[in-house]
Amino acid sequence: MPDPxxxxxxxxxxSRANPIRAEHCQKYFKTGHGEYGYGDVFLGIEVPVLRxxxxxxxxxxxxxxxxLLQSIYHEERMLALMIWIRQFERGTSDVRDSLVVAYLDxxxxxxxxxxxxxxxxxxxxxxxxxxxxxxxxxxxxxxSTILWERRIAMISTLRFIxxxxxxxxxxxxxxxxxDPEDLMHKAVGWMLREIGxxxxxxxxxxxxxxxKNMPRTMLRYAIERFDEPLRQQYLKGMx
Numbered sequence: 001m002p003d004p005x006x007x008x009x010x011x012x013x014x015s016r017a018n019p020i021r022a023e024h025c026q027k028y029f030k031t032g033h034g035e036y037g038y039g040d041v042f043l044g045i046e047v048p049v050l051r052x053x054x055x056x057x058x059x060x061x062x063x064x065x066x067x068l069l070q071s072i073y074h075e076e077r078m079l080a081l082m083i084w085i086r087q088f089e090r091g092t093s094d095v096r097d098s099l100v101v102a103y104l105d106x107x108x109x110x111x112x113x114x115x116x117x118x119x120x121x122x123x124x125x126x127x128x129x130x131x132x133x134x135x136x137x138x139x140x141x142x143x144s145t146i147l148w149e150r151r152i153a154m155i156s157t158l159r160f161i162x163x164x165x166x167x168x169x170x171x172x173x174x175x176x177x178x179d180p181e182d183l184m185h186k187a188v189g190w191m192l193r194e195i196g197x198x199x200x201x202x203x204x205x206x207x208x209x210x211x212k213n214m215p216r217t218m219l220r221y222a223i224e225r226f227d228e229p230l231r232q233q234y235l236k237g238m239x
Contacts, residue, residue: 005064009057013076018044025074029112036147036183037112045075054082062087066102069109077109081119088123100127107141111148113183120152125159128168135171142175147183150176154187158194166195170206177210182217189221196225212237 022044029037060083069080088099103110103123110116128137141153154176157169169191176188196203203222211219211234223231233239 003064003067005057005060006067009053009060009064009068009079010071010076012053012056013043013045013073013079016043016045016049018046020044021046029074029114036181040074040112041072043073043075047078050075050079050082053079054086058083058086062098062102066106069106074112074115077111078115078118081110081115081123085119085122088126096127096130099123107146107149107152110152113148113151113187116148116151116155120155121158121162124152125156128156129159129163129165135168138168138172139175142172147181150179150181150184151187154184154191157191161191161194161198164198166199166202169195173206174210177214177218182215185215185218186221189218189224192218192222193224196222200226207234208239211239 022042025042025044026040029040029042031037031040031042057079065080065083065087068083069077071077071080084099084103088096091099100123103119110119124137138153138156141149141156144150144153153172154169157172160166160168173188173192176184179185179188192203192206195206207214207219207222211222214222219234223234226234
C-alpha cells in the first residue's frame with residue numbers, strides 16, 4: 001500500500017537532485033565493480049540540504065523511515081538515518097528501543113562509510129552507553145563477515161570515548177587489528193586517535209605492544225596528532 005509520507009519525502013529529495021554532483025559521488029564513494037560501494041546510486045544532494053530536510057520530516061513514523069532506508073538512493077538512506085538520530089535524541093525509552101532494533105535489523109542498508117559514521121555512535125553507541133552494555137553486541141558485530149557491520153562496531157565506541165571510557169574501543173580495536181579492509185584500518189586508527197586526543201598515555205599504552213604488527217594505514221591514523229619526533233619513532237619502529 002502506498003505511503004503518502006514516503007512519496008512526499010522521495011519527491012522532495014528527487015526535486016533537489018544534481019546529476020553533476022551525483023556523478024562525482026559515484027566515483028568518490030567507489031561504486032564501481034569490485035569496489036566497496038559497488039551498486040550504490042546517488043542523487044547528488046549535499047549533506048547540509050539533507051540535514052535541513054531531516055528537520056522537516058523528523059516526526060515521520062518508524063514504518064515510513066524504515067521504508068526510506070530501503071531506497072536505492074544513498075542520500076535517501078542517509079536522510080532516514082538523520083531522522084533516526086533526531087528521533088533517538090528526543091525520544092522516550094520505548095522510542096529509542098525501537099530505533100535500535102530497527103538499526104540492527106537494517107545494517108544491510110547502512111552500507112557505506114559515511115552512513116555508518118554519522119549514525120553508529122549517535123544511535124547504537126549512545127544506546128549501549130545508556131544501558132552500560134557494549135561488549136557482547138559489539139564483539140558480535142566486529143566478528144561479522146560484512147564490512148559495514150564491523151565498522152559499525154568500531155565507530156559505535158566513539159560515544160564511549162567521548163565520555164572518557166576508552167575500554168570498549170580498545171576491545172574492538174584488538175579484534176580488528178588484522179582486518180583485511182583498508183576502510184577498517186582507517187576506522188580503528190581514527191578511534192585510537194580520538195582516545196589519544198583525550199588521553200595520549202592510554203593510547204600509547206595500547207599502541208606500544210601492538211604498533212609493529214598494525215597495518216601501516218591504521219598506525220598512521222592513530223598517531224596523526226602526535227608530535228613529529230614521537231610520530232617518527234613509531235613509524236620507524238623505535239619505541
